[in-house]
Amino acid sequence: MGKHPTTADHRTFHIHLNGKVQGVGFRPFVYRLANEHRLTGWVNNGLDGVHIRVNGSPAGVQQFYRILLRDYPSIASVTHSEMREVAQQQFSDFRVSESDGNGIANLLILPDLDMCDDCRAELNDPHNRRNKYAFITCTNCGPRYSIITKLPYDRPNTTMAPFAMCPDCQTEYDHPADRRFYSQTNSCNTCGIRLELISHKNRILATNETAIRQAAAKIRKGNIVAMRGLGGFLLLADALNPKTVQQLRKRKHRPAKPFALMVPDLSAARKYASISPAEAAELTSREKPIVILESRSDATPAIAESVAPGHDTLGIMLPHTPLHELLMQELQQPVIATSANISGSPILATDAEILDLLGDVCDFVLTHNRDIVMPQDDSVVRFSPLSGTHIVMRRSRSFAPIYHHGMLKIPENRAVLAMGARQKSTISICHQGNIFISQYLGDLGSYETEQLYLSTIDHLTSLLKFSPQSIVVDSHPNYESTNAGKARANSANLPVTELQHHRAHFWALLAENELLDTKSDILGFIWDGTGYGDDSAIWGSESFIFSENRTKRTAHLDYFPLLAGDKAALEPRISAFSLLNDHPEKAALLQQKFSAQEWQIYHRLLKNEHAHPTSSMGRLFDAVASLLGLADKVSFEGEAAMLLERLAWRFVRENGVPENAVPYPFGYSQLTGIISHQPAISAIVDDIRNGKNPAEIAFCFHFSLIKLIEKIAVSHGLKHLGFSGGVFQNALLVDLSKLILGDYQLFFHRHLSPNDENISFGQLVFATKGQTRESEISPEKHIVEKMGK
Template sequence: MEKRFRITIRGAVQGVGFRPFVYRLATQFGLNGWVVNDPAGVTIEVEGAEQLLDEMLETLQNDKPAHSYYQYFNVESLEVAGYSTFKIRESSDQGSKKALMQPELATCSDCLEEIFDPGDRRYLYPFTNCTHCGPRYSIITGLPYDRSQTTMKNFIMCQRCQKEYEDPVDRRFHAQPNACPDCGPHVELWSKQGKVLATHHKVIETAAEEIKRGKIVALKGLGGFQLLTDATSEGVVSRLRQRKNREEKPFALMVSSLIKAREICSISEQEKELLTSAEAPIVILNRKKWASEFIADSVAPENPTLGIMLPYTPLHHILMRLVNGPVVATSGNLSDEPICINENEAIERMGGIADLYLVHNRPIERHVDDSVVRIIAGKPTLLRRARGYAPFPIKVDASDQDQSQEIPTCLAVGGHLKNTVAVNRDTNLFMSQHIGDLDTYEAIKAYHRVIEDLPALYDLHPEWILHDDHPEYYSTKDALKRTLPTIGVQHHYAHVLSCMAEHNLEGPVLGVAWDGTGFGTDETIWGGEFLLADMGSWKRVAAFRPFLLPGGDQAIKEPRRSAIGVLYEIFGEQLFQQTDLLPIQAFEKPEREILQRMLDQKINTHITTSAGRVFDAVASILNIKQKISFEGQAAMALEYLISQTESADVYPYEIGRDGDLDIIDWELLFREILQDLNRLKAFEISAKFHNTLSKMIVDVAKQVGREKVVLSGGCFQNVYLAEKTVDGLRKEGFQPYWHQKIPPNDGGISAGQLFYALKNINSYKKEQALDEVPG
């Protein structure tokens, strides 16, 4: 019996070879009809014998292309239309833009084989790609995903490329960025002044030689510029640090192969899968003891880990084979600025950094940094969500929503540090790529570009804006200037919500939000918080004992100030007579006098409960770090000490009560640390301190009594703390949740804000409507 089905599929079905897959499937089963891309996804009409249709449906659902993903699959039965062939129809631009945009995909093995085959027409061609790999998000200008809506639109395919594009059995069938040396983009080598020094393959050979000679090369990659230089030379890496204004923050490395990565780092099976995945992120790995024989110490000073990535574009593969050694591969920018995406912009902004520019003429539509991942408690955790992951959505549950009401589109503008923004279509939560700290003109420009770009891609028109409660965050100020209604979401509640979002938790949960800085409802600086939270509300049930930070924001860069604040809370004015204490010695006598006046009179001081500042205080007392050059440096240094011991010892502490709030009093902990300075090694004190923090969380969880415990905030990038806490909670019968898809740091704030909106926005709309009713 003949039948006709209309199959509607929504999800990640564009840019992954899905239409060619459907074409081959239909012809294999002898079925007729058509398949088309539209802004919502893919629509298929297919007719033929019922049994063959059923077999095709089963294959569609169970054997789809590797990078495809279904969110909606519907089959409708129609009258037979009498199709005589099966065709791929020209894409339609009509309808709602619901198709999911694919992130960038690393070079596949088939393309790699061609690139290094001297007999292949794409031999050493740096823009080789197919439906299984290549640029996506960085070149798309609109949906549906067709060549005419990418930055490849001005490269007209030659006859041979066009034939591949039109051949259903070719893996480049409808590969939108398809190109070859005859018709595609090409590379050029530019001087610091923008003068063309070489073109085509000679460019890559010359760049490789210059890297080996110690030059710094700015390479225009997939989503922006990278700065590449020899990672084995101390002098070269130090010069890059000086020029880039990046004192000590670790640089990422690129190596040519997994074998090369194993020479310098220990790699688990999970880490191997991440390194070689289509996402190809930077993976934080434990370095081997002899790594310093291969890698300059200044790549990651005093750091037992290295951030490693493998080549993920043909250009990287060709270059790395020629260099044949590890290179620093860091963002093409000055520190704290977004990466450059345009070669002329790069010359202007990086003129004092790069010696040469390896550029190409394929335009980059939007900046996309390299993503950073670390295995924490057996799961990959995204520390920076960008290339390979953004803007792929997080699908959240809306079962509690009134199904008769559409969920309005909302824009969440995130926090101030590690900024990302997020927008929704229905219950799909789209996070932008990493933008960065909103402290510079370039970062703010990038923020505004992304705020316009992300909704526009999906033809979305936000009705509400979600922002942080901190009145001085740039993102908050910008949100409040706009004409749309706004909703503030407390910083630490947003942290907890971001983790709830990726695990689809409704609550109530005990949310542990530990970070460096967040604006509290009492207008003090929070950061060591325990929140009893659900989707609509939260209650602060516990926090660290507060203390004063002398110098306010300056204390964030000087752990010695956090230590002075903690010790002043314990000893009062007598602190400044204890000149044997290392944090006191870290200041000159006139500075101590100023600090004492500040604390005694509470001038230019902030009250804080920040866990991040408690880490800083311990680092200062141990003389590990008195000043830092990047966020979290002191806490990282403390974590890295622990590898030298397996101690399970803990410090004493008390949990007191202030009204309905439990106060974790750390005074006994710090008093004993001061005693331990004369009897224990620094690494033993650090382990004991971390163990105590973990025990605090477990003890509060016991008092609160909620089974589900959510861990969020930048402190849970600390592998030892996170794993110790997860293990401790499980042993006591709790169900811990930690981040995987969304960063635990402030890069996840926008997701938490938006998750709150998806669950509560219709209630706000009702309140708004009531407010607008006259008298």
């Protein structure tokens, strides 16, 4: 370490940097910069960021500080910095000192990072000692969130702790000029992680590079291989082999939900999908998410139709780790890359889980001996075809758990835990002025998902040494997340705040778009499948006006009976039956969709307490899909709406967006806030009976909803419109809104998903920025009471 003289005018300064400053090569950067400026002192990691003690002339230190804040590593971010003079100290050199694990955690936890270009070059260089090493990393890339056991970020606090560095790796780690100077994940073939290919009976068949070659050969032969990635296991299978795909569907009990694909590189992706510049940029970004793309019909060889049955899109991702890269180099073809889990349960992350739970699903397992602390699914995004709007479908690997909250300022003394929803669950934490939103955790209906949910809360609170002052939950009395939040609050004697589901969506949207302090009223449209309402009905088509830091419900679909509870979400025919309840002459259209016994049972259900009232927009989509013959029963919620959107896009691609389109007649009363759906449903049934093109009906339904939005906006005289809820993952609705509502200012989610993943963030925002409690009983309460009798 270089020694620099100390002169009489030298003084000592302390610099504190906070933000994304650990696991990004910040200490090596500071070390080199300090030596370039001939300064002495030290740099270390603490629970609250990076600390620098430096000795030099005031002018020299000031220049060092300016360059430090200007030229720090590109993958880093500094959210707070300060420099102050301290009592003078003497140092003989500048060095990286031992990390300090004391104090209060106040820093951002880095997501996992895609392999950098330098490591990619070394991986493929036959003369490099890490050639073909499947776990190559440096200070600029590699696992972070998935392997951290505690903070600060240092090797002993990660699952790299068991891997002692060999002399060559230690030399790199100690050498200031090396790219791996202080790289906490440094390893190589000699001292690093061991890769194994094992049979489903746990017999080792090959190791390291040979294991990759043999795994590729097994996949080409039609076998299903479970491979351990960054955040958990993926099931890999030949996407060109229809028999293999059907076998995977049968074993995984996944009859129709599309599978994601992995391809070797961008040029391979272009063979199978039409890719815009924005989509290409997303595919090749450091996050490497799955991107939903329009499939090409002329691809040769063709992707098996059963990969995405009934869809004209494909979810495609590129390799994001060295292991994925090496395997795809061997395969040179598209493979299915889907989360290894039992349907409805979270991604599996240990060998024991794979062999015990999916031993009858996969034929072989490609695994390694570095533990995964925090399981994560792959993130998913899409772009709307006409406007190119970025839509997050699932926020997980490489995005979580940090959230760049822009101008949203939360006092450092506020400590809030927000528990999220039941479906597509997440948790959010505000701590020391920072916001953390967990990865997508799944639906809490399964025991395994609930355990992952609870362990994620424990892990993040442990990492951050976080003790909440209050807890926020959904107002649904039976959500697992609500009960878990209340139990934690009760055990720690903490206050609990309840927030209605759709209001939480709206608060998330407002905060993400930095609208909390706006002087203009915002009209929000929060459309989804389900959410417990203030009046105990099941809401799902809500409009609110945000004004003076409060939200007021102003519109919703007229309540209709929700039969059979959650079953309705998987049987669109039930929603169609409910909506045609007032049109017995038209309900006959549905009778062939039910057995005689079912027909009688559902009529009886309409007349008793099982007919729970709902205003669900998601169920309205389901009903129209069923009426058009697209789906009467589905294997996952949202499938019918996806098919309806696809049918509508077919009309748009063939005809464009007609200027003379006539919307179906949704009525709206500003006085009651009720949207009448019966005239529109009646008109749709008439069109079906008259033989109108189903694709045109599907388009007209989407078009009508945008005209409905315009009608409500005009009624209230508002020009600022916001959109949240799972329905707004529908790219056609997004594109039509931008096309038709051009005179309005529109706000969509940008970094968060519109679906229930954003609920925990909305809860957190409300608890820190909103009123103490929001509630209102809607004008139609008497209808709810009547239907419940």
